[in-house]
Amino acid sequence: MAKIIECIPNISEGRRLDVVERIVDEVRKVPGVVLLDYSSNADHNRSVITFCGEPEGVLEAAWRLISKAAELIDLDVHQGEHPRMGATDVMPFVPVRDVSMEECVELAKQLGERVGRELNIPVYLYEKAATRPERRNLADVRRGQYEGLKESIKTPERSPDYGPSEIGKAGAIAIGARPPLVAFNVNLGTTNLEIAKAIARGIRGSSGGFVNVKALGVDLSEQGMVQISMNMVDTQGTPLYRALEFIKTEAKHYGVPVVGSEIVGLVPLQAMLDAAAYYLKLHGFSGEQVLEKRIFGF
Amino acid sequence: MAKIIECIPNISEGRRLDVVERIVDEVRKVPGVVLLDYSSNADHNRSVITFCGEPEGVLEAAWRLISKAAELIDLDVHQGEHPRMGATDVMPFVPVRDVSMEECVELAKQLGERVGRELNIPVYLYEKAATRPERRNLADVRRGQYEGLKESIKTPERSPDYGPSEIGKAGAIAIGARPPLVAFNVNLGTTNLEIAKAIARGIRGSSGGFVNVKALGVDLSEQGMVQISMNMVDTQGTPLYRALEFIKTEAKHYGVPVVGSEIVGLVPLQAMLDAAAYYLKLHGFSGEQVLEKRIFGF
Numbered sequence: 001m002a003k004i005i006e007c008i009p010n011i012s013e014g015r016r017l018d019v020v021e022r023i024v025d026e027v028r029k030v031p032g033v034v035l036l037d038y039s040s041n042a043d044h045n046r047s048v049i050t051f052c053g054e055p056e057g058v059l060e061a062a063w064r065l066i067s068k069a070a071e072l073i074d075l076d077v078h079q080g081e082h083p084r085m086g087a088t089d090v091m092p093f094v095p096v097r098d099v100s101m102e103e104c105v106e107l108a109k110q111l112g113e114r115v116g117r118e119l120n121i122p123v124y125l126y127e128k129a130a131t132r133p134e135r136r137n138l139a140d141v142r143r144g145q146y147e148g149l150k151e152s153i154k155t156p157e158r159s160p161d162y163g164p165s166e167i168g169k170a171g172a173i174a175i176g177a178r179p180p181l182v183a184f185n186v187n188l189g190t191t192n193l194e195i196a197k198a199i200a201r202g203i204r205g206s207s208g209g210f211v212n213v214k215a216l217g218v219d220l221s222e223q224g225m226v227q228i229s230m231n232m233v234d235t236q237g238t239p240l241y242r243a244l245e246f247i248k249t250e251a252k253h254y255g256v257p258v259v260g261s262e263i264v265g266l267v268p269l270q271a272m273l274d275a276a277a278y279y280l281k282l283h284g285f286s287g288e289q290v291l292e293k294r295i296f297g298f
Numbered sequence: 299m300a301k302i303i304e305c306i307p308n309i310s311e312g313r314r315l316d317v318v319e320r321i322v323d324e325v326r327k328v329p330g331v332v333l334l335d336y337s338s339n340a341d342h343n344r345s346v347i348t349f350c351g352e353p354e355g356v357l358e359a360a361w362r363l364i365s366k367a368a369e370l371i372d373l374d375v376h377q378g379e380h381p382r383m384g385a386t387d388v389m390p391f392v393p394v395r396d397v398s399m400e401e402c403v404e405l406a407k408q409l410g411e412r413v414g415r416e417l418n419i420p421v422y423l424y425e426k427a428a429t430r431p432e433r434r435n436l437a438d439v440r441r442g443q444y445e446g447l448k449e450s451i452k453t454p455e456r457s458p459d460y461g462p463s464e465i466g467k468a469g470a471i472a473i474g475a476r477p478p479l480v481a482f483n484v485n486l487g488t489t490n491l492e493i494a495k496a497i498a499r500g501i502r503g504s505s506g507g508f509v510n511v512k513a514l515g516v517d518l519s520e521q522g523m524v525q526i527s528m529n530m531v532d533t534q535g536t537p538l539y540r541a542l543e544f545i546k547t548e549a550k551h552y553g554v555p556v557v558g559s560e561i562v563g564l565v566p567l568q569a570m571l572d573a574a575a576y577y578l579k580l581h582g583f584s585g586e587q588v589l590e591k592r593i594f595g596f
Contacts, residue, residue: 036592096589186579244578244579260579262583266589269590272574276571279577280539280573281484281542283558284560291304292394295350
């Protein structure tokens, strides 16, 4: 069974779609690597690219993409709503099949070393690949963005893990490893945004809740509801069902019903199986019992 | 994307394991067909074989298996606890991927016609392939077993769909098409078997419950509980979560807790996704959002 790693680079170009195509083409060129998705946002002036494959292929595709983006994107003229610090702004490796997080961390380091050495781009290792606790969080790594980093990179606190302590037009890049992230939103049958905000504060790790949950209260009052919008950054450690049950309990306290939820984008199979097994009260259930898994061996 | 059909023949041999091997070998010989599992039970004197593949390969493997079993198994000397009427007793085709139930029914008819004509074995089409309502249920088709059928096959009601109206040493065979079957057991925190029996009566189709549920009350008093043991014969029509919620409601009436459940053997992915989506209150969720499904395209 082949090892499979997913890679989701974000590049700082979402308007010149011909440039995006040329960068994405670098991924297409690598045999065995599958381009799963890419989409561009003009307001953010940013594109998200998703591809996967065996470690060697993914590493090669990642390297080519970073090289091409550095060639075609000039941060000195880049403007967009989304915070960014580099042409390829962030590149996470995600273990999908038969790969450990440690292997993804190794891949991040291998890539980072080469990017620093051959492209002269400063590299910060982040999340599970972080070399310092304060670099785990991407927002902290990107603080000050491209413009601010030009100066601050010269300080010891901002010294990159690889590459020079100075910034060229391609900016700096965050390379890391992380579990698959799930965008999970839960809707409440009220238009009182304060309730959603209070529950979001209760559930997110940054204000005392679950360590693997990021959450915001979102106003959907035109649809007659409010939303707790979550990024579940590790659904093995903090499962979807636990987040939902927490929100149900809190909502009850306010006398407000949970009217529904949604998953935006992709979700790992195991997160769904865990939810099914929990609520069906299954004991001793294994993913190997899934017919398709047995037949297709994914 | 290749069409995939699963086939789960039951043969009337569970003691002479060399004979079982020779029969299973016929499946192994067919290129492209994957043998997923086989297991023998000596008390039942019966083996269950599971294989899958594209329709043509599965048809060929099924034909070979039936031919070999007819050659090596003599029903006149067969004894075992499990009801049976033929060397290959039953052979269901199950749609797994990109295949309709109608295609599985066609496959059953194609195979049945050949078995009747070339092997001179009486064939009954059952479940979704049944030509008469009273032949849908396998237990009805097998009534009287091999010994009883020797005489009754001459009556118009028991006239086979293909092959002669007389029985040789290979007996008769039921060939059919059906959805994947899930063995789903729910345990109650009581030793009162009557409660499990009453709930089983309430949930099974044959006594007024859900049309796709077969259920029995089972005594597990040594483990301090009783069980509602179910065969869910169509988890799209009657989902696992609906069965569990029904049992929870009934158990509450008796003041008894549901302490757990189990799935024995395989379960289709969709049945688990349906349960997760139901309990997570997901709106608009699609199986295409499962990361592995997207990557491996099963």
